[in-house]
Amino acid sequence: MFRKVSALSVALGVGALLLTATASAQLKVGVTVSATGPAASLGIPEKNTFDLLPKTIGGLSVTYIVLDDASDTTRAVTNAKKLISEDQVDVIIGSTTTPNSLAMIDVAADAETPMISMAASARIIAPTNPKTRWIFKTPQNDSLMADAIAVHMKANGVSSIGFIGFNDAYGEGWLQEMRTSAKTAGITIVADEKFNRTDASTTGQVLKLVAANPHAILIAGSGTPAATPHKELVARGYKGKIYQTHGVANSDFLRVMGKDANGALLPAGPMLVYEQLPDSNPIKKVAKEYITAYEAKFGPRSTFGGHAYDAVALLSRAVPEAAKSAKPGSKEFRAALRTALEGVKDVVGVHGVFTMLPGDHNGLDNRGRMMMTVKDGKWMIATK
């Protein structure tokens, strides 16, 4: 009896509080991006995107606290700690790269704060354990993309490939995913090579790849550095198909590649070519809205900014849900937000449609990837 009464009075009290506090209640979103350092070309559009995002979600005013981690793992961890202990954020978005995001998992999970990463590797959210329960990510998993490439290769009669990837977590992750996907599709990897983001020349690696004579070559790099082996392959007169990963889907890659980019194939999120999507595709409308605003203010679109947009799209759905049971700024709210994020269904972002599950904290399906090609310096949907 007493407990019922108190529960009721608490509910009334909270109700009254909500009425007075809706205007002042604040959601704090902590963001760490790699706006400087080697991953700056990915981090800058993400940072820019936060300027365009809604300042209220479900009646709560939102403060984005955006920090730069300089593409450095230690700085990313420091930023995460600072956001949690000093700013007491309700959720962390970041970081840009896989190594940084992996390093932040412990910090976020220990503080029981949900974290939405904008990095690619599936290892950030898998396998599911008490720590990764708190971690979500918006970019397509490498495995989803690797699978798209393998399927496309098989359909085009490719049975042997050469692989050249970044000498870091990105390249390594892709190599593992590609091994799995290639095996399923009956494709053999006949050569695998490494290169660094800063390499001035990749002649050695390319010669070795070409000498192995594969039907196609996959370059696993991100941004303009991935152009170095690609241009070298073209210069060496390699005749097979050249695949890239979604890490290169920006206009700077096309600028550096020039006419050598023609015919390159890659899987990417639909936002890159939203104009070419059919009107029936729900992603088209969302992507158009975001990209129009982005391009008006910051110049050509970048798919990386889209990952930041999608992270907040997830929050827009999950925060009102969580706010029903607790107030922002509390441990309970963060727990409720985690549960709400895990339960979102059919959230349309610019990279696809998200439906999260306890075992899938990415939530994208085949609608989140398309094979594209480059034709006359423009991204086109690959027809076959």
Add this chain to the structure above:
Amino acid sequence: MDSTIAALLTQDGLTNGAIYCMIALALVLVFAVTRVIFVPQGEFVAFSALTLAAFEQNKLPGTVWLLLALGAVAALVDAGSLWREPRRLVRTWLGTSAPCVAAALLVWLVASAQLPFFVQVLTTIAAVTAMGPAVYRLAFQPIANATVLTLLIVSVAVHFVLTGLGLLFFGAEGVRTQPFTSASFTFGALNISGQSLLVYAFTAFLVIAMAAFFKFTLFGKALRATASNRTGARLVGVSPNFAGSLSVTLAAAIGAVSGLLIGPIATIYYDSGFLIGLKGFVGAIVGGLASYPIAAGGAIFVGLVESFSSFWASAYKEVIVFTLIIPVLLWRSLTTTHHEEE
């Protein structure tokens, strides 16, 4: 590996080695005269490629703001220290700040008038070279008599400042410039691009020109005098400030030309300079930071090792290149007698 691949790798190694060679020569030059291990040398290379790329895209190069900032700060510092002596002040301004401002104006003019490629190239060289005196004036002149370690620390600091400014003014994305010539020559299975021939030619020219400069010209002799004995040189009327400024300016000019030459071969970022500079440094160390011909040879060797290791063990390429420095240091410390620093 067959002979074709070996030949291709050698060619690739020589091209990169030639670029490292120019850096190594500039490093030896600056170190000999000022005892500064000039870490920011790579930044000049990167800024030069980025400036030319901005010209090609019909954008105003960020170099303008960089030059104006350097010039303004140098002018203020000079005014602060020399305000009692107006005539000396004007003369100093003419030496450091004025070139920066003039170069900034020139860059702006060339960019807005969209003058032809050849003019853009010359302007790029002028703009990057003009940074030399200002960098020396601001960072190294006030501490010219400090220990080598202090100078190295300041040099690293200058590198970080310039990289940061590079990101601010040029952005994070990489660029590739148009090649100077699209000609290419075929020797059997080898296909040598005109651009890499230009690189070889300029490096060879530089080695000869520097030898001639130090041997035959008055300025060169003044630099050599400062390098061998600062106090002695000063006694016979060579200004150590002038010698230091001249050596950094020459280094900047060499950096500018290396940047133009490497621009069409490699994608250059605002922070590309560091790694290129570091490899040039390994070459310079082979020459004990003193001998031009050995440094040049060392740098070309670094290029070759890099090229062959990227073929055999691409994952360990950098490790192999930088591990080179250990046997070299061992060998040098065992064979040369150690001088206490004065």
